[in-house]
Amino acid sequence: DIVDRNGNVLANSARRLEVVRNCITYIFDNKMLEAKKLMPAVLRALKGRAARVCLTQELNLHVLQNRAVLDDQQFDYVVRMMNCTLQ
Template identity: 75%
Template sequence: TLPAALRALKGKAARQCLTEELSHHVQQNRAILDHQQFDHIVRMMNCALQ
């Protein structure tokens, strides 16, 4: 769930994993996200940056 993912992002390894996954996907394709998917990615990135 999203709340569990956000709690996990308090750890350095989880933040690093998220950024590596997003970087990998950006290099491979130009996926189109729906509004909810985009919102989840933004929330996870905001959490990782805090």
């Protein structure tokens, strides 16, 4: 029925946002193996508007909390997500 379908859509959307949040946290915590595992799902999620907004909000939070200096791989992952968001 329609309620069940809407519930599934909302659950899927929430999962996609959680994947984006987790990946960004892993990147800033330098847990790159975990981030690498999530990247394909993150790049798929970023096709949706809500995930793109989530990405910008999460990056902003990390910048405000700690002015982290990213290594090459961390920077590469952030840039890949931003490029995907801008396409």
